[in-house]
Amino acid sequence: MKVKKKTAMLVSFTLGTLLLATTALADIATKSGYDQLKDALKVTAEQSSEKFDSFTMDLSIAMKDNGKTLMTENEIRKYNRSMSATESLSSGEDLTRGKHNSQVYLDKTTMIRVSDSDPTYYVTEFTKERKEETFSNPFKENRAEDIEKIADAVVGSLKDHVVVTENPDGSKGLAGSLTEVQIPSLVNAVASFQMKQEFDGRQDNLPHLTKDVFVKEVKGTAKVNKDGVLESILGTAQLSGIDDQGTVHEVTIEVLGKLSGINSTTVTKPDLSGKTVIKNIANSDNSSSEITSPEKFVGKFKNDILIEKNNKFVKVGERFIEISQIDNETVTGRYYEVFKPGYEEYTTPNRDFAINAKRANEKNSSDYEYTTSSGIKGNLFFDQYAGKIFLNGRTPSLGSLIFDSTFNPDVE
Amino acid sequence: MAVFQAALVNEIEKLYKKKKALVAVLLSLAVIVLGQLVIVGVRSGFGLRGAGSLEFPMLVLSVVVNTVLPLFTALVAIDSFSGEFSHNSMRITLTRPVSRFKIYTAKITAIVIFILATLLLLLVFSMLVGFIFNTNSATLDSIVRTLFSYIVSLFPMIVLALGIVLLANLFKSGISVFFVSILIFIVLKVLGVVFSQYSSLFMTTQLDWYNLFLVNSFPLGKIVRQFLIMLGSGIMLFTAGLYLFDKKEF
Numbered sequence: 001m002k003v004k005k006k007t008a009m010l011v012s013f014t015l016g017t018l019l020l021a022t023t024a025l026a027d028i029a030t031k032s033g034y035d036q037l038k039d040a041l042k043v044t045a046e047q048s049s050e051k052f053d054s055f056t057m058d059l060s061i062a063m064k065d066n067g068k069t070l071m072t073e074n075e076i077r078k079y080n081r082s083m084s085a086t087e088s089l090s091s092g093e094d095l096t097r098g099k100h101n102s103q104v105y106l107d108k109t110t111m112i113r114v115s116d117s118d119p120t121y122y123v124t125e126f127t128k129e130r131k132e133e134t135f136s137n138p139f140k141e142n143r144a145e146d147i148e149k150i151a152d153a154v155v156g157s158l159k160d161h162v163v164v165t166e167n168p169d170g171s172k173g174l175a176g177s178l179t180e181v182q183i184p185s186l187v188n189a190v191a192s193f194q195m196k197q198e199f200d201g202r203q204d205n206l207p208h209l210t211k212d213v214f215v216k217e218v219k220g221t222a223k224v225n226k227d228g229v230l231e232s233i234l235g236t237a238q239l240s241g242i243d244d245q246g247t248v249h250e251v252t253i254e255v256l257g258k259l260s261g262i263n264s265t266t267v268t269k270p271d272l273s274g275k276t277v278i279k280n281i282a283n284s285d286n287s288s289s290e291i292t293s294p295e296k297f298v299g300k301f302k303n304d305i306l307i308e309k310n311n312k313f314v315k316v317g318e319r320f321i322e323i324s325q326i327d328n329e330t331v332t333g334r335y336y337e338v339f340k341p342g343y344e345e346y347t348t349p350n351r352d353f354a355i356n357a358k359r360a361n362e363k364n365s366s367d368y369e370y371t372t373s374s375g376i377k378g379n380l381f382f383d384q385y386a387g388k389i390f391l392n393g394r395t396p397s398l399g400s401l402i403f404d405s406t407f408n409p410d411v412e
Numbered sequence: 413m414a415v416f417q418a419a420l421v422n423e424i425e426k427l428y429k430k431k432k433a434l435v436a437v438l439l440s441l442a443v444i445v446l447g448q449l450v451i452v453g454v455r456s457g458f459g460l461r462g463a464g465s466l467e468f469p470m471l472v473l474s475v476v477v478n479t480v481l482p483l484f485t486a487l488v489a490i491d492s493f494s495g496e497f498s499h500n501s502m503r504i505t506l507t508r509p510v511s512r513f514k515i516y517t518a519k520i521t522a523i524v525i526f527i528l529a530t531l532l533l534l535l536v537f538s539m540l541v542g543f544i545f546n547t548n549s550a551t552l553d554s555i556v557r558t559l560f561s562y563i564v565s566l567f568p569m570i571v572l573a574l575g576i577v578l579l580a581n582l583f584k585s586g587i588s589v590f591f592v593s594i595l596i597f598i599v600l601k602v603l604g605v606v607f608s609q610y611s612s613l614f615m616t617t618q619l620d621w622y623n624l625f626l627v628n629s630f631p632l633g634k635i636v637r638q639f640l641i642m643l644g645s646g647i648m649l650f651t652a653g654l655y656l657f658d659k660k661e662f
């Protein structure tokens with residue numbers, strides 16, 4: 001009897017262990033639909049940024065309220081990785097703005113923009129070749145891994161809602177749908193709160209939802225081809241709520257993404273012949289604050305010295321900056337003030353000094369710093385886009401004078 | 413069988429006479445009341461629905477299976493074993509002409525009945541509250557799914573109870589069992605988040621396995637795997653606990 005009991009215990013314990021171990025292994029080996037979707041996304045992002053020479057991405061969004069279309073947006077992006085060129089065509093329609101569409105072409109040296117509201121082609125030519133990648137893999141970004149972990153935790157038990165159907169040709173179909181009961185209350189509450197902010201009545205084409213807002217349904221389907229690349233993904237979300245008049249609104253948002261024309265997409269530069277073209281030259285390196293052809297700042301810049309008198313602004317004189325030499329390292333010039341006859345009483349000391357400014361050492365700073373002979377420090381900033389000079393100096397009290405740090409070119 | 417029945421009735425009566433079971437029930441009801449207050453607050457404050465008549469029982473379940481229920485399962489299980497060890501009342505139980513296996517099984521059955529009773533009580537009350545206070549969103553399908561979710565939540569709870577019983581037979585004092593259980597619970601929860609790809613193996617993730625019964629496509633494979641994992645660990649924990657209980661000297 002004693003032996004029998006021990007054997008029984010041993011047998012049942014072994015049985016339990018075996019059962020646990022085998023199913024655990026089987027469970028780890030089986031990839032949930034959610035994991036397969038994630039894999040497909042990763043493969044697609046990697047192939048698009050490293051392997052495919054060219055491809056077309058098509059993204060559409062539509063929003064409907066009780067079946068009435070509120071807004072549609074469509075964007076077709078053509079990528080050519082070997083030429084580093086992209087072309088995007090976007091079009092859309094909404095209730096307030098009506099139809100609109102625009103086109104942007106971008107390659108290593110040029111950017112061309114045009115839209116139907118303004119038939120002018122805006123061409124930007126870059127002085128240096130751009131080094132940016134045509135399509136960068138979002139999964140390679142620094143925080144991608146952390147974000148993935150957070151997403152996994154949030155999705156949690158919803159992972160199993162994604163159903164996979166395998167087709168005989170090796171392609172896969174993924175589908176999933178969640179209704180009210182299946183969406184965790186907290187997720188539903190946070191999502192509906194976010195959506196409610198969108199429908200706050202500030203945009204007149206959207207319904208103003210005030211009460212009983214909740215996410216009714218979320219659906220999605222995706223197609224993965226035999227190479228594991230995501231070919232299309234469609235998501236639909238339905239939001240329900242009541243507006244201030246008591247009408248029930250069912251707002252549907254549909255998002256469709258498609259990837260096509262792998263290695264067979266052609267990106268064509270718009271033909272500019274016979275079109276109105278506005279050209280502009282830019283430094284492609286955005287982080288650099290270098291002034292292109294700084295000589296343009298040589299000359300006289302001025303602004304008015306104003307005072308407030310009897311509730312009116314009265315001009316009492318002019319401030320001048322004269323730049324005699326400028327390059328991307330140093331600036332020399334002079335600052336002085338000239339008062340109109342009768343207003344000389346406002347003249348303050350130390351307001352006429354030579355400027356010997358040097359570019360600040362800090363990275364990305366485009367300020368030129370100077371110290372006057374009387375020991376006052378200040379700096380100059382040249383705004384090449386607005387054609388203005390900004391002067392920031394620690395100036396002694398100005399009394400009733402109104403100080404203006406912006407200087408415009410004195411071109412007359 | 414008659415002997416086992418007598419032992420079971422004995423255990424249930426002991427459980428029933430203790431205040432802990434009552435406190436557990438009251439606290440569960442408090443969760444319902446508090447949950448409904450939060451929903452009402454969210455509804456009038458933010459203008460969100462919060463939860464419909466059938467989402468409410470699910471909301472209550474998702475809160476209770478991760479908080480009140482494991483806590484009181486632990487308390488009841490510890491009381492039934494460690495409590496009796498330290499009060500020496502286990503000797504009285506063992507002097508009866510009942511085998512240790514039967515006593516052990518009777519004790520566990522009593523705990524299971526306690527969990528089931530709490531779950532059913534929660535189901536009834538949360539459904540009532542849900543229907544009275546919230547917008548009606550019920551369909552026959554969702555009612556069946558809700559019922560199922562409550563009932564299947566019993567299984568991971570049993571595994572949890574068996575784990576705690578094993579600990580109660582391992583350690584002498586009830587307090588150390590309680591704290592070790594809580595520590596393990598938290599560690600498993602954290603591991604479930606960090607190693608989310610293996611999360612289905614952790615006992616704490618299985619507490620949420622009722623979600624599988626809500627999936628439209630009814631993922632049978634996944635349900636069977638999860639059930640077998642629970643069954644396997646349940647058998648292991650039961651046998652290990654029984655071995656210790658059988659060897660114990662009083």
